[in-house]
Amino acid sequence: MLRTSVIGSYPFPGWLELASQNLERFGPDDLAELQDDAVIAALHDQLAAGLDVVTDGEQTRLDFNLSFYGHLTGIDLESAPPRRFGPPAHDQRGRHQVTGPLIAPHGLGAVAEWQRLSRLISGLRPRTRGPIDITGDIPTLKASVPGPYTLSGRLLPNPELGYADRWALTEALLPLVRKELQDLVAAGCREISIDEPSMSCYAHREDPRRFVDIFNRTVESITGKARICTHLCFGNYKARAVGPRQMAPMFPAFLDFKCDEMHVEMASREFAELEIIAQIAGRMDVAVGVIDVKSYYIETPDDVARRIRRCLGHVSPERLVLAPDCGLSQTARWAARRKLANMVAGARLVRKELGADQA
Numbered sequence: 001m002l003r004t005s006v007i008g009s010y011p012f013p014g015w016l017e018l019a020s021q022n023l024e025r026f027g028p029d030d031l032a033e034l035q036d037d038a039v040i041a042a043l044h045d046q047l048a049a050g051l052d053v054v055t056d057g058e059q060t061r062l063d064f065n066l067s068f069y070g071h072l073t074g075i076d077l078e079s080a081p082p083r084r085f086g087p088p089a090h091d092q093r094g095r096h097q098v099t100g101p102l103i104a105p106h107g108l109g110a111v112a113e114w115q116r117l118s119r120l121i122s123g124l125r126p127r128t129r130g131p132i133d134i135t136g137d138i139p140t141l142k143a144s145v146p147g148p149y150t151l152s153g154r155l156l157p158n159p160e161l162g163y164a165d166r167w168a169l170t171e172a173l174l175p176l177v178r179k180e181l182q183d184l185v186a187a188g189c190r191e192i193s194i195d196e197p198s199m200s201c202y203a204h205r206e207d208p209r210r211f212v213d214i215f216n217r218t219v220e221s222i223t224g225k226a227r228i229c230t231h232l233c234f235g236n237y238k239a240r241a242v243g244p245r246q247m248a249p250m251f252p253a254f255l256d257f258k259c260d261e262m263h264v265e266m267a268s269r270e271f272a273e274l275e276i277i278a279q280i281a282g283r284m285d286v287a288v289g290v291i292d293v294k295s296y297y298i299e300t301p302d303d304v305a306r307r308i309r310r311c312l313g314h315v316s317p318e319r320l321v322l323a324p325d326c327g328l329s330q331t332a333r334w335a336a337r338r339k340l341a342n343m344v345a346g347a348r349l350v351r352k353e354l355g356a357d358q359a
Contacts, residue, residue, distance in 0.1 A: 001317035001356050002308065002347045003052045005287060007231050007263065008144035008193060009327030010042040010057030011336050035060045039120050045333070046139075047124070049340035053140045053191065056117040058329065068151060071108045072176075074100035075155065088238035098158040102172045108180045114143045114189050142229070143189050145180055147196035148173035149214055167210075174218055181222045193229040194219060194259070197326075200232035200250055201243030208253035216258045229261040229287070236326040239294040247273045255283050263287035265325040268294045271310060278314040286315055289325030290346070291339045298338045304346025317354055322347050 012020070016038045019026070026034065042057025061067040069075060076097040083091045121138055152169035163169050177194075184192055199211040219228050232250065235242030247264065254262070262280050266272075266289045280286040290307045291299055299307075304322075311320055322343060328336040 001320070001354070002351055003285075003321045004050070004344050004347050005053035005142070005321050005323045006046065006051060006055055006340070007323060007327040008055050008058050008142070008195065009061075009329035010045070010055070010059065011328055011331060011333040012059065013038065013041050013333065016041075016059065035116065036120060039116060040124070043117075043120060043124065045337050046340065049337070050344040051139060051340065053142050054121075055142050055144060056113055056120075058113075058144065058327070060113060060116070068108050068146060069096055069154065071104050071106065072102055073105060074098060074102045089240065090235075090237055090242055093154070093237070095154050095156050097156050098161060098163050098169070100161065102163075102169070102176070104176045104180075107183055108145065108176065110143055110145050110180050111183045111187050114141075114184055114187055117141055117143075118188065140191055141189070142191040142193060143184055144193040144195055144231075145177060145184070147194045147199075147215065147218055147230075148177045149211065150196050150198040151177070153198050170214060174214065178218050178221055181219065185222050185225045189226060191227040191229065192222070193231055193263075195231045197231060197233045197235065199254075201235050203254075204244050204246070204249040208250055212253055212256045216256070219258055223258055227261065228259040229263065230257060230259050231263045231326070233263075233265040233289075233326045236293065236330055239330050245269055245272075247276050251276060251279060255279060257284075259284055261285040261287050261321060263289065263321075263323060265289045267292040267299075267307070267325050271307070274310065275314055277311060277320075281315040281319040285319050285321055287321035287323045290322050291324040291343050293324050293326050293328055293331045293336075293339075296332075296335055298335060299342055299346075301342050301345035301349055304343050305349040308346060308350045312350075317350075317356070 019034055023031065038059035039056045042059050043054060046054040069077060076099050081092045081094040118141065121141060148170045151173050152166050155169050157163050157165050157169060163172060181192060196215060203211065222228065234245045262284055264277065264286065266274060277286045277288060288311050290304055308322065324339065
């Protein structure tokens, strides 16, 4: 009960930021070592916090979804952002021109990420001294893949090629994402987050039932074979939202998502619409954002415990998962470390109150 988890992304170490701007100076073996070291750093922080579920921190990606476009043929990756200066906003990110059929001949890269994570966590297991002791059970490993609707948002429609609008692009990407999910399960992955934040951002202006159909067709071939999670939020580029921060437009339609765990952004919204988690928990586990990734206030364990108790007024502890509001890639690493550690400490306080802390 009160499982502690993360969404997927984690801050890059400063040296990785520098290296990513000078990749042409590295050889292939240098790059492989760099990738391993970055994932080990992200794992170190998550294991030190004591999380029940960990990821690779998406350390080998550019943002949570941008690197996926590099695995596609049929697009021009040389698009320039329409605005480069001034306060950060989504128009500072370019969109890619579609130039041919959208194909992923070698997959989308998530399987290689999963294999790297599995290998590295196994290598850390024998450690018995120092600040981290993981001689007990290895935490659950989670992979994350952006869904087809979210991926379609950075592509420019091309009616001449049959991609008339974003919906057509989504349909073209859907089988590619579905195949990646199948390959992840075949590789041994048993927990996968299919992230569709664009659905929650635009549910106010689109038919939410159409989003449900897209999501369910994406995951249909792995349903029952892995724990399927999804993440709903309102955008977090440079800690800025892009959609109206209201859950109401998504529900009750989103209750029909075929998933085992649905995550909702709450901390940054002062737990507005918290009562919605009772509806979600009637269908699946509900992961609640109890840490505000958009704020540099470091929540104390007592802060977290109070927030958990509010959630328990709507949902049983067996159905409740605890997480940050969103991925941590837009939060400084020093703050991310402290926030995660205090989230786990707050969960332990409440578990102890419930008589369920086995630590």
